[in-house]
Amino acid sequence: MQTQKLDVREQPSDNALAEAAISRLRQLSMKLAMAEIDIEVFDTMQPLEDEWRALERDNLQSLHQSYDWCAAWVSAFHRPLAILKGIHAGQTAFILPVEIVKSRGLAIAKFIAAGHSNINTGLFSEGFAESGGTIDAGKFAGQLQQALKGRADLLLLQNIPLEWRGRESPLKGLPMVQNQNHAYQLPFLPTFEETLKQLNAKNRRKKFRVQSKRLEAAGGFEYLIPGTSEEQHRLLDIFFRLKSARFASLGLPDVFADRETQAFLHGLLDKLDDSKQYFGLQMHVLRLKGEHEGKIAAISGVSRKGDHIVCQFGAIDEELVPDTSPGEFLYWHTISGLHGKGVVLFDFGLGDQTYKRSWAPVETAHYDVVLPVSPFGIVAGAAHRIVTRGKAHIKARPKLYKFTQGIRARIG
Incomplete structure (x- = not known):
């Protein structure tokens, strides 16, 4: 019978084993928890203020989902809101600040102020955020669709980094397309x-x-x-x-x-x-x-x-x-x-420009969640994917991009 010695220096410590076990249990519990998450929809911000501000204290949650940022937009635009709040075991698991934008007969659920946001993360409790890819994406997508049924044709959450400062996005497993724009950062x-x-x-x-x-x-x-x-x-x-x-x-x-x-x-x-x-x-x-x-x-x-x-x-x-x-x-x-x-980080935001590249050694790809809610949303989602990929193709080719910009300028 052969025996094999294991160098004691290679053996994981008791602390490491305990941490690994806790991590596995947390991931398992989050997978099981998806079936127990309830999603509520709110058409005003005020009832959520305390929970919202508690979640946004996490340093890795985007400025653009902060309560004050969204409140300033809502005060100016007065669009219908469909804010998604996820609850697990009596605690708030996430808030997705969403408004309904009407476009060509479609109702599209987008992050509040999406058109003027440089990075979007949503708001997640620490446990939910750290679960990352362990979430049952199919079940999560179905719950979001059910919550928005009758309110929107398409859930379109734009400009989300799949990983932000070492943390994976809990939205990562949802249907996505890479956005045509990247963001540029300078670490301090x-x-x-x-x-x-x-x-x-x-x-x-x-x-x-x-x-x-x-x-x-x-x-x-x-x-x-x-x-x-x-x-x-x-x-x-x-x-x-x-x-x-x-x-x-x-x-x-x-x-x-x-x-x-x-x-x-x-x-x-x-x-x-x-x-x-x-x-x-x-x-x-x-x-x-x-x-x-x-x-x-x-x-x-x-x-x-x-x-x-x-x-x-x-x-x-x-x-x-x-x-x-x-x-x-x-x-x-x-x-x-x-x-x-x-x-710690200076962010030049979205858009490929020479001055950004000269200042920013870090380039971050962004993605859009494209989740149809209605049959019309299926068509709209497919169109968004085609247009986004087309724009990305053009922007990746400087001569072609310059040519299309010239045409755009001439036709106003």
């Missing part, structure tokens, strides 16, 4: 100098010095984060004007032009807490001195939840100091100024 290291080393630090410092000299030669500049609400609101209106001019020059529709979207963004400016760990929107500006005294060369709006900063938008005045790349110069000051303030 302990110091700004260390963060720059992830990039081409030498070239970036050189470019910054050149920009600084040119701006000083033009009369100087100042980087500001105005502290008063009145000034923040004024700067947001300046952004709308600058962005409108930019869209017009490209022949593109202005996605910030409608009254509701502007009201939503103005509402976010007043959503902040005393700890400065959460703010819905904060305006940062590069203001000129000298000949252009008081004029805004570049402007951006950023949001914060916990250690995650999301850049929502930016614009420049193309008639002022164009040879200085004022937008990138503003990002330098914003990013350097956030070091030492508990930030």
Whole structure:
């Protein structure tokens, strides 16, 4: 009879064995729990506020599903809501903040404010979130369909990373298609100098010095984060004007032009807490001195939840100091100024642009949940998949993308 020795150093510790057993039990219990989860649908936010705010304290839940972000949108748009709340063993397992959007005769259930969200995760209890791929996806999909029956034709939850900062999405097993847009992030290291080393630090410092000299030669500049609400609101209106001019020059529709979207963004400016760990929107500006005294060369709006900063938008005045790349110069000051303030990740959001790639070494793919609820939803879901894959095909080919952008500009 042969025997085999096992090196004691290779044997798992009692703690490791216990943790593994607990993990297996948790995964098994979550699979069994799917049959016991009840889903309720709410048409108002207020009854869920306490549970909602408790779930959003988890650092890995997206800013865009936070109560204040969604409340600002609902106050501006007044669309019908169908907020999905999952309950297990008397506890809230998840909240999916969903509104009903009418389009071409279809009722589509989407994340609240989906059109202006850079990353969506939903809100999940820690146990449910950590269960990840162990959830019975087929049963989960059936429960969501049943909950939305008669309210929507299609559940379309967009821009979801399958894994976010080490955690798998509990939505991962649902029917999905990869979104045509990716997001771009810059991880923060302990110091700004260390963060720059992830990039081409030498070239970036050189470019910054050149920009600084040119701006000083033009009369100087100042980087500001105005502290008063009145000034923040004024700067947001300046952004709308600058962005409108930019869209017009490209022949593109202005996605910030409608009254509701502007009201939503103005509402976010007043959503902040005393700890400065959460703010819905904060305006940062590069203001000129000298000949252009008081004029805004570049402007951006950023949001914060916990250690995650999301850049929502930016614009420049193309008639002022164009040879200085004022937008990138503003990002330098914003990013350097956030070091030492508990930030771990700076997110440039969705969309492939050169300046994002130059700043962000991390690229995150996003996915859309496409779950039909009615026969009409089956057709709409298939159409969404075809269109999304078509857009992804075009965007992956720079020459083809440039050609289609030119056509889009010409036809307005």
